[in-house]
Amino acid sequence: MELMHIPLCELSIAKTNVRYGVKKADFSDIIPSIRKRGILQPLLVRKNGKGHEVVAGKRRYLALNFLEQEGMEIEAVPCAVMAKGDDAAAIEASLIENVHRKPMDDMDEFEAFQRLLKEGRTIGEIADTFGVTEITVKRRLAIANLSPKIRTAYRAEEIDGETLRALTLASKQQQKDWLALFEDSEQGAPRGSNLKRWLLGGTQIPTTNAIFDLTSYKGEIVSDLFGEESYFANPDAFWALQNEAIAKLKASFEGNGWTRVEIMEQDQRFHEWDYEKTSKKKGGAVFISVSERGEVEAHEGYLSRAEARKLEAKSKGAPDKDAKPEKPELTKPMQNYFGLHRHAAVRLELLNHPQLALRLAVAHMIAGSRLWQVRPDPQRADKPEIEASVMQSKAQHAFAEKRKAVAELLGLDPDRSELVRPNGDDYQTAAVFAHLLKLTDDEILQVLAFAMAETLEAGTAIVEAVGVNTNTEMSNTWTPDDTFLALLAGKDVLHAILSELGGPSVADGNKGETAKLQKGIIRDFITGSNGRPQVHNWLPAYARFPAAAYTDRGGTGSGDSWKKVAALFEGAST
Numbered sequence: 001m002e003l004m005h006i007p008l009c010e011l012s013i014a015k016t017n018v019r020y021g022v023k024k025a026d027f028s029d030i031i032p033s034i035r036k037r038g039i040l041q042p043l044l045v046r047k048n049g050k051g052h053e054v055v056a057g058k059r060r061y062l063a064l065n066f067l068e069q070e071g072m073e074i075e076a077v078p079c080a081v082m083a084k085g086d087d088a089a090a091i092e093a094s095l096i097e098n099v100h101r102k103p104m105d106d107m108d109e110f111e112a113f114q115r116l117l118k119e120g121r122t123i124g125e126i127a128d129t130f131g132v133t134e135i136t137v138k139r140r141l142a143i144a145n146l147s148p149k150i151r152t153a154y155r156a157e158e159i160d161g162e163t164l165r166a167l168t169l170a171s172k173q174q175q176k177d178w179l180a181l182f183e184d185s186e187q188g189a190p191r192g193s194n195l196k197r198w199l200l201g202g203t204q205i206p207t208t209n210a211i212f213d214l215t216s217y218k219g220e221i222v223s224d225l226f227g228e229e230s231y232f233a234n235p236d237a238f239w240a241l242q243n244e245a246i247a248k249l250k251a252s253f254e255g256n257g258w259t260r261v262e263i264m265e266q267d268q269r270f271h272e273w274d275y276e277k278t279s280k281k282k283g284g285a286v287f288i289s290v291s292e293r294g295e296v297e298a299h300e301g302y303l304s305r306a307e308a309r310k311l312e313a314k315s316k317g318a319p320d321k322d323a324k325p326e327k328p329e330l331t332k333p334m335q336n337y338f339g340l341h342r343h344a345a346v347r348l349e350l351l352n353h354p355q356l357a358l359r360l361a362v363a364h365m366i367a368g369s370r371l372w373q374v375r376p377d378p379q380r381a382d383k384p385e386i387e388a389s390v391m392q393s394k395a396q397h398a399f400a401e402k403r404k405a406v407a408e409l410l411g412l413d414p415d416r417s418e419l420v421r422p423n424g425d426d427y428q429t430a431a432v433f434a435h436l437l438k439l440t441d442d443e444i445l446q447v448l449a450f451a452m453a454e455t456l457e458a459g460t461a462i463v464e465a466v467g468v469n470t471n472t473e474m475s476n477t478w479t480p481d482d483t484f485l486a487l488l489a490g491k492d493v494l495h496a497i498l499s500e501l502g503g504p505s506v507a508d509g510n511k512g513e514t515a516k517l518q519k520g521i522i523r524d525f526i527t528g529s530n531g532r533p534q535v536h537n538w539l540p541a542y543a544r545f546p547a548a549a550y551t552d553r554g555g556t557g558s559g560d561s562w563k564k565v566a567a568l569f570e571g572a573s574t
Helices: 028-037 058-070 087-099 106-118 123-130 134-144 148-155 161-167 172-182 192-200 235-255 305-315 332-350 354-367 384-391 394-409 426-436 441-454 461-469 482-487 491-502 504-509 515-527 558-569
Strands: 002-006 011-013 043-048 051-056 077-082 221-223 230-232 261-263 275-277 285-290 296-304
Touching: 011 043, 011 058, 028 058, 051 058, 051 077, 106 123, 106 134, 123 134, 148 161, 148 172, 148 384, 161 192, 230 235, 235 261, 235 285, 235 296, 275 305, 296 305, 332 354, 354 426, 354 441, 384 482, 394 441, 461 558, 482 515, 491 504, 491 515
Parallel strands: 011 051, 043 077, 261 285
Antiparallel strands: 002 077, 043 051, 221 230, 275 296, 285 296
């Protein structure tokens, strides 16, 4: 079987595909994932005349055709090519594909739902867009609220769906407690139905949930055998003190200028997707949630989404919804007539205002529109340990700080996870455009540089071209870590790296040793351990610009990408 990238126009559905006769194949559930991430699983195809036919992956193929018709540019499709003439194998492969087909990854779905919610869509609108019920949307949003470690474990199939759904009932602290058990190989964490009982059962109220001075509690406190947790033996006495402390907490917020402080009913969950962040000055309220286990959380500066929309409409002087709509001054055709003539005049005039056009382009990059499909790179990692390594890098942290600065420059929320947001509308684009008109050219270029950096596609020749032309020095932000050493493979590569670090004599003297031992020596040179002299600022060939290799086998990713475009930049200057 051979892996190839084949143009979409050269693909068709094979008659051996078990869904060949299904006229209305439903692919709506995978559309958001493909828009965001592309095709993650290759189509199974075989040669058919001048083209190839799809044996397994009909839904992905139809989804790509649909997106192409919408205007999305579809690159060559990753395909696994089968041997010719094997109809039985083709039918079997298609059957396995469809019997074991899973719906869109929950994690992809919640990201799509969460982004739409942040962009102002209601739960009802999201449900209509994706053709699902509102309860389904809320369930996906509940998954979005889980700890990143829990979501990573689910993606790695270390947690089953039932356990994941049960964890949506957990508070932030309960999630931390559960993760501690999950990561403890000796204890183990409750799962499935047992987890639900663990989360909701009994009257076990940990002393850590008390917001009052424990010395005021006169009842018995029961500790476990290891003393890691203790519980109130008298729930009634606990609640008497806890409720008194909650009342004082409410009064404290009111004393600090909050005009509205609500104590929610016990075990009424505070779901962020039902509320919108609103400052104290704009009428934001404080919601105090109290769980059955006595946990108290104060959520400062929120309004229900319905309240927030009413407040926004009022501030804009929106008309009364109950008022009878007046007949429009212009008919639809006349509106269209002037709309097109005005568009023709404005775009011609825009050619005379490049500085304004620059600001408008940046506004489109940040807010998006129906005609702009700009998306941040998802930085998709193949393994959890790779993701952890990248997230902990100096470059990643510095980039996040730059994002805060640029967001503040634009008057946006500095804690937003991404500056660039696709799927915007003309109002959002106009709002950003209006703000950009107030900035200097230097500030505009600063915003533009960040937007471009955030949308720079990982793993492409463009990254290599930019790195070479900016003289990027990775030693400023990266040092060899355990993940790098764990992924390092190939005795010829290890020998070459040992030669760089310790010289040919060290490399040749350990040539016959195991890969594990050689990696240990490499680590010693990097850290200066076990009597080895430390080699400062060393970079493997793969971390340099331009990227290089230790062998002539190819398959280095970055190095191969640079070779493809290097000739284009000969004699170029920045």
